[in-house]
Amino acid sequence: xxxxxxxxxxxxxxxxxxxxxxxxxxxxxxxxxxxxxxxxxxxxxxxxxxxxxxxxxxxxxxxxxxxxxxxxxxxxxxxxxxxxxxxxxxxxxxxxxxxxxxxxxxxxxxxxxxxxxxxxxxxxxxxxxxxxxxxxxxxxxxxxxxxxxxxxxxxxxxxxxxxxxxxxxxxxxxxxxxxxxxxxxxxxxxxxxxxxxxxxxxxxxxxxxxxxxxxxxxxxxxxxxxxxxxxxxxxxxxxxxxxxxxxxxxxxxxxxxxxxxxxxxxxxxxxxxxxxxxxxxxxxxxxxxxxxxxxxxxxxxxxxxxxxx
Amino acid sequence: xxxxxxxxxxxxxxxxxxxxxxxxxxxxxxxxxxxxxxxxxxxxxxxxxxxxxxxxxxxxxxxxxxxxxxxxxxxxxxxxxxxxxxxxxxxxxxxxxxxxxxxxxxxxxxxxxxxxxxxxxxxxxxxxxxxxxxxxxxxxxxxxxxxxxxxxxxxxxxxxxxxxxxxxxxxxxxxxxxxxxxxxxxxxxxxxxxxxxxxxxxxxxxxxxxxxxxxxxxxxxxxxxxxxxxxxxxxxxxxxxxxxxxxxxxxxxxxxxxxxxxxxxxxxxxxxxxxxxxxx
Numbered sequence: 001x002x003x004x005x006x007x008x009x010x011x012x013x014x015x016x017x018x019x020x021x022x023x024x025x026x027x028x029x030x031x032x033x034x035x036x037x038x039x040x041x042x043x044x045x046x047x048x049x050x051x052x053x054x055x056x057x058x059x060x061x062x063x064x065x066x067x068x069x070x071x072x073x074x075x076x077x078x079x080x081x082x083x084x085x086x087x088x089x090x091x092x093x094x095x096x097x098x099x100x101x102x103x104x105x106x107x108x109x110x111x112x113x114x115x116x117x118x119x120x121x122x123x124x125x126x127x128x129x130x131x132x133x134x135x136x137x138x139x140x141x142x143x144x145x146x147x148x149x150x151x152x153x154x155x156x157x158x159x160x161x162x163x164x165x166x167x168x169x170x171x172x173x174x175x176x177x178x179x180x181x182x183x184x185x186x187x188x189x190x191x192x193x194x195x196x197x198x199x200x201x202x203x204x205x206x207x208x209x210x211x212x213x214x215x216x217x218x219x220x221x222x223x224x225x226x227x228x229x230x231x232x233x234x235x236x237x238x239x240x241x242x243x244x245x246x247x248x249x250x251x252x253x254x255x256x257x258x259x260x261x262x263x264x265x266x267x268x269x270x271x272x273x274x275x276x277x278x279x280x281x282x283x284x285x286x287x288x289x290x291x292x293x294x295x296x297x298x299x300x301x302x303x304x305x306x307x308x309x
Numbered sequence: 310x311x312x313x314x315x316x317x318x319x320x321x322x323x324x325x326x327x328x329x330x331x332x333x334x335x336x337x338x339x340x341x342x343x344x345x346x347x348x349x350x351x352x353x354x355x356x357x358x359x360x361x362x363x364x365x366x367x368x369x370x371x372x373x374x375x376x377x378x379x380x381x382x383x384x385x386x387x388x389x390x391x392x393x394x395x396x397x398x399x400x401x402x403x404x405x406x407x408x409x410x411x412x413x414x415x416x417x418x419x420x421x422x423x424x425x426x427x428x429x430x431x432x433x434x435x436x437x438x439x440x441x442x443x444x445x446x447x448x449x450x451x452x453x454x455x456x457x458x459x460x461x462x463x464x465x466x467x468x469x470x471x472x473x474x475x476x477x478x479x480x481x482x483x484x485x486x487x488x489x490x491x492x493x494x495x496x497x498x499x500x501x502x503x504x505x506x507x508x509x510x511x512x513x514x515x516x517x518x519x520x521x522x523x524x525x526x527x528x529x530x531x532x533x534x535x536x537x538x539x540x541x542x543x544x545x546x547x548x549x550x551x552x553x554x555x556x557x558x559x560x561x562x563x564x565x566x567x568x569x570x571x572x573x574x575x576x577x578x579x580x581x582x583x584x585x586x587x588x589x
Binding site for chain 1: 321324325331336399401406407434435436440460461463492527543546564571572
């Protein structure tokens, strides 16, 4: 309590208090909004402008506008098209595998059984592992010198010799995909489990009284209840995984010979290794437009589906 | 009906069987990390695929702590992650409180702004942030990293805090305000103590995210003195790619703080993520 407040209502004091009440919500949100605007929005706008400029770090003569040159280079860049293909495979395979394994896990953990608490904590544990460390960990598992996987694949006859899958340009992308699935399943499991637990029990009882079998109950009760959560988590995770370059940078650095580059890691390579910020931003702009188009499509489809139901 | 007990036993057998298989998939990589970290160098190659070495010791840990820069990287990461967690949680608590309790002009746009930041590729702003922070002396600096990480984590942390505030009845601070408290005083003395689990979950979540971040740390801080753990480990990999024992020992050390946080907060995370996902 300040002495000013204790002095009681005065004509100017009332106006001041009204003003204070009006600005109060903005004072609470100010730190968050200021940080986001300064560190994320301003750089985003600047980054978009780089896509049309010749920006190379350590080259003082760069900085001029080049119009659409970067985009013309992109169209002729084989590595870019390969990275775009890889982005689709990487994202679709990771999201689908994470989703179905996560859904299975959530259904198994949804009913009470002895040992559920510790088992739940342990199967969710990979999610706590820092992503760079999951990448390194799996890179070591795939390495025939210290890891068992190549020897297992060789023993099963799936491989002609115990080689490192990460150095085989045809299959190397599956290394980071496996690491990503391992790391990301718990996220879907946690989210879907929470959604499952919010389904009221009496709905299942009603379905059971109506004589519905387990499969029928799952189709008619569980799926419609989960659908909104599924739509939103799949949308967010797809966007997030498409942008997720860490595992690829750590495990293969985009190699061998750029064969495992996805757009996000290609952007990072251009900026970090070649210091070509202009070209990196042009690729980023393409990725941003593709992701926006994807998000719009999903939202429109979802609305159409909701209307039909 | 006589077949029911058999079917039930089979059902539970299948239930535990599948969970057991998944447990092996989830834990085996971590087990292997620990196994190699305690395998002496002379056994590393001769006993490559054995599940446990015939001799185990902690010499790799000892040499990581005494002969490498990892204690420095570890300290840098602790400083950066702790500072980021504290600043993000403060900003998020204030913002989340405003979202929970007030309706005000522009709220829709602020929420929209925060959602948008969750959607665009962060790699896109690596280059501009590097150019913005350079002249301010904030590259190769832990302060610069804390500022950037705080901004990245505030949006999600704000939604998380909002869901915890939403669960607390407004009447509590209204009663205190009638008794002469200011709103801020009521927030500090009445509401925040009730959201301690929420604050802990947010702190843990942000700490873990900052502890794991690699790409911005790699781009912004190239000097050894300002490197965080992920950058240190990655440069170690490319420099001395032969010493697997030491690297895995360092990896296990990097796991300890985040796993500790994870077991403390995983209960709250289920709540918070649902709330966040539903709002998202």
